[in-house]
Amino acid sequence: MEFSNENILSNDLPTIENVIFYPLEKSYLKAQRISLILGVLLIIVVGFIIFYVVKKWQTPIIIYPLISLLIISAVLNWIGDGISFRYSGYALRSKDILFRHGWLIRKSRVVPINRVQHVSVQSGPIERKLGLASVSIFTAGSGSADFTIKGVTQEKAQQIKDWISHQLNGATE
Amino acid sequence: MEQPNNYSWNIPQRQSLAAIVIILLQMVVRLIKSLWPILIVYFIRKQKDDEGISFLWIIFGFSVITVLMTILKYWFYKFHIYNDNLIIQSGWLKKKTLTLPLESIQAVHLEQNIWQQLLKVASVKLDSSGSEKVEIKIDAISVSKAEDLKQLLLSRHQALPENADVVTHPVNRFLKLSMRDLLKISLSANHLEAFFILFVLGLNLLNDVNKIFNIDGWKVIGDYAVKVEGQTILAITIIILLVAIVSVLISMIRTVIKYYNFRLEDTIQGWKIFTGLITRQQLIVPYNKIQILSWKANWLRRKLDFWIIQVQSIGYESLKSKQHINIPVIQMEHAVILSQRYQQTPLFKFIDGSMIEPDIWKRKLLFITVPITLILLLIFYFIAGLMTLWILLLFPIMSWYYYTWYLNFRWMCNEEGIQMYSGVWGRKYTLLTWKKIQQVELKQSFYQRSHSLASLTFYTAGGKVELLYIPYNNAIQITNHILFFVESRNESWM
Numbered sequence: 001m002e003f004s005n006e007n008i009l010s011n012d013l014p015t016i017e018n019v020i021f022y023p024l025e026k027s028y029l030k031a032q033r034i035s036l037i038l039g040v041l042l043i044i045v046v047g048f049i050i051f052y053v054v055k056k057w058q059t060p061i062i063i064y065p066l067i068s069l070l071i072i073s074a075v076l077n078w079i080g081d082g083i084s085f086r087y088s089g090y091a092l093r094s095k096d097i098l099f100r101h102g103w104l105i106r107k108s109r110v111v112p113i114n115r116v117q118h119v120s121v122q123s124g125p126i127e128r129k130l131g132l133a134s135v136s137i138f139t140a141g142s143g144s145a146d147f148t149i150k151g152v153t154q155e156k157a158q159q160i161k162d163w164i165s166h167q168l169n170g171a172t173e
Numbered sequence: 174m175e176q177p178n179n180y181s182w183n184i185p186q187r188q189s190l191a192a193i194v195i196i197l198l199q200m201v202v203r204l205i206k207s208l209w210p211i212l213i214v215y216f217i218r219k220q221k222d223d224e225g226i227s228f229l230w231i232i233f234g235f236s237v238i239t240v241l242m243t244i245l246k247y248w249f250y251k252f253h254i255y256n257d258n259l260i261i262q263s264g265w266l267k268k269k270t271l272t273l274p275l276e277s278i279q280a281v282h283l284e285q286n287i288w289q290q291l292l293k294v295a296s297v298k299l300d301s302s303g304s305e306k307v308e309i310k311i312d313a314i315s316v317s318k319a320e321d322l323k324q325l326l327l328s329r330h331q332a333l334p335e336n337a338d339v340v341t342h343p344v345n346r347f348l349k350l351s352m353r354d355l356l357k358i359s360l361s362a363n364h365l366e367a368f369f370i371l372f373v374l375g376l377n378l379l380n381d382v383n384k385i386f387n388i389d390g391w392k393v394i395g396d397y398a399v400k401v402e403g404q405t406i407l408a409i410t411i412i413i414l415l416v417a418i419v420s421v422l423i424s425m426i427r428t429v430i431k432y433y434n435f436r437l438e439d440t441i442q443g444w445k446i447f448t449g450l451i452t453r454q455q456l457i458v459p460y461n462k463i464q465i466l467s468w469k470a471n472w473l474r475r476k477l478d479f480w481i482i483q484v485q486s487i488g489y490e491s492l493k494s495k496q497h498i499n500i501p502v503i504q505m506e507h508a509v510i511l512s513q514r515y516q517q518t519p520l521f522k523f524i525d526g527s528m529i530e531p532d533i534w535k536r537k538l539l540f541i542t543v544p545i546t547l548i549l550l551l552i553f554y555f556i557a558g559l560m561t562l563w564i565l566l567l568f569p570i571m572s573w574y575y576y577t578w579y580l581n582f583r584w585m586c587n588e589e590g591i592q593m594y595s596g597v598w599g600r601k602y603t604l605l606t607w608k609k610i611q612q613v614e615l616k617q618s619f620y621q622r623s624h625s626l627a628s629l630t631f632y633t634a635g636g637k638v639e640l641l642y643i644p645y646n647n648a649i650q651i652t653n654h655i656l657f658f659v660e661s662r663n664e665s666w667m
Binding site for chain 1: 487488611613614615617618619622632633634635636649652653656659660
């Protein structure tokens with residue numbers, strides 16, 4: 001093997017800063033809001049049933065605070081989804097994959113390619129309707145996917161999965 | 174591949190006949206645990222009528238089915254070694270064949286519970302690379318066969334691990350616990366856990382007695398309290414003392430049973446651990462499977478210089494607590510020596526370590542203690558009135574607790590990884606090597622963003638390690654260093 005000793009520029013060292021993140025699809029925000037509305041409706045229906053059955057709970061002192069809590073949570077979630085969406089994004093680099101998300105608490109997660117065990121693509125009913133999918137990346141020791149890129153088109157999700165699989169094969173050769 | 178002299182492992186074979194007995198016994202024990210109220214009701218009832226006879230027939234029918242299923246399961250379970258693979262065939266309606274390459278077997282554990290000791294058999298459990306839990310278990314083969322199989326399976330891993338050039342230590346390579354050490358361990362164990370288990374068992378028992386015999390245990394206790402009016406406090410004190418003594422005794426017995434005859438051999442491939450009184454275990458912990466290593470001691474154990482090393486290997490989080498590998502060591506020095514199999518960099522001195530930011534203890538107080546105190550005040554005010562103000566003592570107590578935790582937390586990064594030191598009453602050392610890291614997460618709350626702080630979480634195959642409230646720049650530097658380390662070296666994490 002030929003010996004070489006080239007300068008390594010600081011740009012060549014991996015860094016978690018100054019990464020260009022691709023934004024999520026706009027329809028993902030729509031999907032989140034639809035899920036939120038459905039969730040609130042479900043809570044209202046269940047609440048009605050419970051209060052209808054348990055008559056002694058039908059007092060203003062219980063109902064009004066719960067309704068207020070529901071409204072406040074729903075509003076905060078609505079706002080939070082919007083802010084979080086603006087911050088969220090993913091980045092694919094030759095050696096690693098990054099994903100960031102969050103509103104009040106912002107998280108950036110990075111997984112090196114050589115730690116990826118396998119990748120899968122999935123899509124819930126609302127996501128499918130809007131042409132969206134999620135890419136789940138599995139590393140060792142995790143029983144369930146703990147690194148998921150959400151809010152990408154189905155075509156893009158497949159491309160990401162294929163790209164990662166190609167990188168994995170290259171890493172093992 | 175050479176075959177050992179004693180047994181021909183290339184011929185499919187069944188477990189020992191004792192496996193049938195053991196499986197049946199395990200089923201009986203499980204049944205009794207679930208159905209003991211019904212059984213007691215049946216056997217003490219005065220009238221043995223048709224219902225009782227039907228019940229007997231049901232039990233008989235169920236027993237026959239269980240015995241048949243056990244025999245079938247035993248008959249159709251075979252294993253052998255072929256072409257460097259361990260092949261296990263099982264099932265009679267739905268046949269399964271499991272093929273496990275011998276190279277992928279990382280560890281072979283032997284275990285003997287009380288029944289297996291009586292029947293002179295052992296179970297063999299296998300860990301393979303990348304698995305989250307023990308994949309294969311052969312329930313009962315003779316002890317000599319089990320040893321032979323273990324040697325054969327492990328003979329594929331004679332190659333030295335990467336850290337084989339670790340300096341051999343001048344101390345002996347064995348750790349052994351004497352009876353005196355065992356007594357120290359058992360006396361300093363966590364008796365509170367046994368106390369709460371006993372308390373919950375007592376409550377369940379009162380409930381079950383009420384259902385079976387229609388006796389309200391609480392009413393009986395209340396009536397008794399009325400009879401001994403004036404001596405209630407004495408009675409309660411005696412009861413609490415009795416429960417405490419029983420808890421301590423139970424806790425001590427459990428510890429002795431767990432660590433009886435404990436022995437650790439420090440080999441080139443890994444640690445060999447022998448332990449247990451009723452259930453005897455032989456465990457192997459290959460060094461390359463260790464993901465996170467820590468050792469800790471409560472207040473009393475610190476005074477006795479007694480520590481428990483906790484080994485977090487692949488799949489640690491999915492295991493039950495009784496499956497975790499804990500190594501008792503009688504001196505801090507032993508813990509440090511053993512830890513060098515995982516990370517060679519010497520342990521940092523407390524005063525040289527970096528502190529986390531003080532904001533953390535204040536925010537824990539604000540967001541945990543204050544809401545809990547307010548909620549408790551609100552709830553108990555309607556019950557106890559102004560006496561509830563005693564709850565406000567939570568505030569100074571928790572302030573002290575969080576502040577002490579913050580003062581005692583130290584961390585330091587080195588070429589190999591990170592070391593942490595923490596604790597309030599007790600102490601805990603945690604080591605994490607960079608190459609074990611699978612993912613890194615950098616987290617910033619709104620407050621942290623405005624104060625240039627961040628928290629890091631390092632995920633491994635055996636759990637996670639958190640470093641909270643450090644300067645943002647430090648968090649970035651550490652993350653960048655990990656990425657460079659992991660991505661440029663392409664070293665195996667296992």
